[in-house]
Amino acid sequence: xxxxxxxxxxxxxxxxxxxxxxxxxxxxxxxxxxxxxxxxxxxxxxxxxxxxxxxxxxxxxxxxxxxxxxxxxxxxxxxxxxxxxxxxxxxxxxxxxxxxxxxxxxxxxxxxxxxxxxxxxxxxxxxxxxxxxxxxxxxxxxxxxxxxxxxxxxxxxxxxxxxxxxxxxxxxxxxxxxxxxxxxxxxxxxxxxxxxxxxxxx
Numbered sequence: 665x666x667x668x669x670x671x672x673x674x675x676x677x678x679x680x681x682x683x684x685x686x687x688x689x690x691x692x693x694x695x696x697x698x699x700x701x702x703x704x705x706x707x708x709x710x711x712x713x714x715x716x717x718x719x720x721x722x723x724x725x726x727x728x729x730x731x732x733x734x735x736x737x738x739x740x741x742x743x744x745x746x747x748x749x750x751x752x753x754x755x756x757x758x759x760x761x762x763x764x765x766x767x768x769x770x771x772x773x774x775x776x777x778x779x780x781x782x783x784x785x786x787x788x789x790x791x792x793x794x795x796x797x798x799x800x801x802x803x804x805x806x807x808x809x810x811x812x813x814x815x816x817x818x819x820x821x822x823x824x825x826x827x828x829x830x831x832x833x834x835x836x837x838x839x840x841x842x843x844x845x846x847x848x849x850x851x852x853x854x855x856x857x858x859x860x861x862x863x864x865x866x
Contacts (some may be wrong), residue, residue, distance in 0.1 A: 684723040703763040725771035731764030748772040
């Protein structure tokens with residue numbers, strides 16, 4: 665169960681991670697051209713509106729727009745790594761001149777923490793369920809089998825004389841004969857045959 669659960673968590677994490685990475689494609693296809701136009705005309709108001717909307721995309725943790733070696737816009741907390749950070753150069757559509765660069769970071773750390781906490785809770789739940797099942801199995805096994813085996817062992821150690829009664833188990837009557845019934849019958853038969861053999865010897 666734990667192996668299957670771990671595999672499922674990894675699959676879910678990869679799916680959500682791919683969704684985060686898809687933000688890079690969205691930015692490249694839908695935002696860069698209009699940003700280039702606003703940068704060319706240096707319309708900082710429209711740039712800020714567009715970047716505010718971009719920062720609200722799910723999973724974006726940090727944005728920074730740089731032009732002429734100056735930071736025009738920045739929001740969020742930076743924690744760059746290879747897998748969650750990407751820089752987009754912004755080109756003018758006609759001249760291919762680089763107007764600026766957009767740094768984007770994805771919130772991969774929160775995603776990892778989410779799945780790590782989920783894995784811990786799943787492990788705790790599975791451990792609790794396993795403990796309950798083990799306790800119930802022990803209780804049932806003890807009630808159905810161990811108690812009667814102990815009773816048979818006491819009977820064999822204490823009842824060796826001729827006056828001893830036949831072995832009987834203290835349990836509810838049932839129609840179908842099980843292994844304990846066969847064992848009791850065998851012990852009683854063996855005991856009666858042993859007593860008969862001793863009488864003949866005497």
